Amino acid sequence: MTTTTPIPDATTLTAALAEDVDRAFPALVRALQDDIYSGALRLTRDPHAAQDITQETFLRAYTALGLYPPQRIRDLSLRGWVWTIAANLCRNRARSRSRKPEAALEAAPPVADRRPGPEPEAMASIERDRLADLIGDLPWAMASAVVLRHVVDLAYEDIAEALDRPVGTVKSDVHRGLQRLRAQLEEESS
Amino acid sequence: MTDQIETTLAGLRVPAPHGVLPNVLAATGLADRYVQRDSVVGPVYVAFGGDGVTRLDIAMSESQFESEYEEMMGRPVVKVDDVPPALVTRVDRAISEGRPGRLAVDLSSLTDFQQAVLRKTAEIPPGEVRPYGWVAREIGKPGAVRAVGTALARNPVPLIIPCHRVVRSDGQFGQYSLGDAANKPRLLREEGVDLEGLESLATRRVRYTGSDTTKIYCHPTCRHARRTMEIHQVEFKSEKAAEKAGYRACKVCRPAVAA
Numbered sequence: 247m248t249t250t251t252p253i254p255d256a257t258t259l260t261a262a263l264a265e266d267v268d269r270a271f272p273a274l275v276r277a278l279q280d281d282i283y284s285g286a287l288r289l290t291r292d293p294h295a296a297q298d299i300t301q302e303t304f305l306r307a308y309t310a311l312g313l314y315p316p317q318r319i320r321d322l323s324l325r326g327w328v329w330t331i332a333a334n335l336c337r338n339r340a341r342s343r344s345r346k347p348e349a350a351l352e353a354a355p356p357v358a359d360r361r362p363g364p365e366p367e368a369m370a371s372i373e374r375d376r377l378a379d380l381i382g383d384l385p386w387a388m389a390s391a392v393v394l395r396h397v398v399d400l401a402y403e404d405i406a407e408a409l410d411r412p413v414g415t416v417k418s419d420v421h422r423g424l425q426r427l428r429a430q431l432e433e434e435s436s
Numbered sequence: 437m438t439d440q441i442e443t444t445l446a447g448l449r450v451p452a453p454h455g456v457l458p459n460v461l462a463a464t465g466l467a468d469r470y471v472q473r474d475s476v477v478g479p480v481y482v483a484f485g486g487d488g489v490t491r492l493d494i495a496m497s498e499s500q501f502e503s504e505y506e507e508m509m510g511r512p513v514v515k516v517d518d519v520p521p522a523l524v525t526r527v528d529r530a531i532s533e534g535r536p537g538r539l540a541v542d543l544s545s546l547t548d549f550q551q552a553v554l555r556k557t558a559e560i561p562p563g564e565v566r567p568y569g570w571v572a573r574e575i576g577k578p579g580a581v582r583a584v585g586t587a588l589a590r591n592p593v594p595l596i597i598p599c600h601r602v603v604r605s606d607g608q609f610g611q612y613s614l615g616d617a618a619n620k621p622r623l624l625r626e627e628g629v630d631l632e633g634l635e636s637l638a639t640r641r642v643r644y645t646g647s648d649t650t651k652i653y654c655h656p657t658c659r660h661a662r663r664t665m666e667i668h669q670v671e672f673k674s675e676k677a678a679e680k681a682g683y684r685a686c687k688v689c690r691p692a693v694a695a
Contacts, residue, residue, distance in 0.1 A: 283452035304460040396445035
């Protein structure tokens with residue numbers, strides 16, 4: 247089992263960042279922007295908020311990298327570290343939103359097409375939309391763990407770092423979250 | 437153990453919107469930004485960094501503008517939609533008036549000589565023209581007429597720094613770097629320059645006009661020259677001829693270094 251989540255050329259990227267943050271930073275944004283946006287979108291259910299959070303995450307990462315000594319940058323597990331920032335922004339937004347339950351749900355953009363044929367694709371799309379809605383109704387602890395594990399595809403160790411929870415807790419949050427989602431989907435289809 | 441729900445969750449991954457990378461790079465200052473604006477000669481791209489406007493060019497292919505920019509400036513440039521309204525107002529104003537005004541222009545990538553040429557050129561008021569030789573003399577390099585032409589041809593911010601107001605002393609317009617060469621007379625006409633009048637003077641080799649009431653001589657398009665009534669207007673082919681006739685140089689348009 248991997249201890250951290252690899253991104254293409256992660257070591258090269260941290261090495262490049264340690265060498266020259268300004269030069270390597272665009273590559274960091276390119277490598278992680280889909281990650282952050284997808285996770286933020288599923289946790290906020292709002293494309294505008296997700297884009298804002300994605301941008302703000304990178305701005306904060308840039309500022310932090312500028313202050314870190316090179317060795318510290320080399321030792322970073324990039325995805326887990328960047329998600330520490332992103333998860334905080336998502337949670338803050340979820341908190342401020344939960345006090346305003348009337349907030350409108352905006353339509354999520356179409357998800358990536360990974361299946362052949364119009365009919366299975368249409369079914370899968372409906373299923374994904376439904377699931378996206380259900381995630382938003384989960385308590386933060388479960389929603390964040392499920393999204394980081396299964397949408398963003400982070401390793402448990404990275405999620406633990408990002409959410410500042412022990413690995414065991416994260417695993418059980420993912421497990422309980424999935425259980426709840428399954429139960430709700432079954433309840434609806436029966 | 438992978439079941440249906442996990443597969444569906446994996447399908448909830450989506451690409452980030454295209455704006456993310458440009459917005460982040462612009463906000464961190466790692467890239468310069470550019471916007472599209474309108475002008476007399478059509479849509480133009482205006483790029484700016486932290487120290488002001490760096491470049492203006494005819495709006496054509498975005499990718500071409502971006503790659504040329506990076507090659508020339510050594511920094512990436514990204515197109516943005518939302519810039520501070522105050523900045524947009526200044527840009528539009530600078531373009532329509534043909535002078536920087538309150539808009540900061542960053543010429544730091546140029547040589548001292550190029551900067552001097554462009555700063556001097558920026559002083560030429562709308563509706564007036566000056567010869568290349570005038571710019572050369574005003575910046576203290578009277579022999580560098582050709583180099584002035586080269587510097588103006590490489591003006592990174594045409595329209596805003598009005599290189600179209602610098603013309604050949606024989607009355608021809610000379611080169612113009614922004615789009616079509618015909619854009620130069622087009623811009624001048626738009627500003628109210630009497631092109632036919634200038635041509636008529638040039639064919640008679642007249643370089644200056646003076647007023648026999650004030651005994652002052654000017655560049656023909658100087659706002660003081662244009663105030664002179666026709667019956668009082670006299671024509672000179674050179675500074676020497678004017679001085680010899682007892683005229684002194686205008687202190688505003690400075691046909692010769694005014695005393």
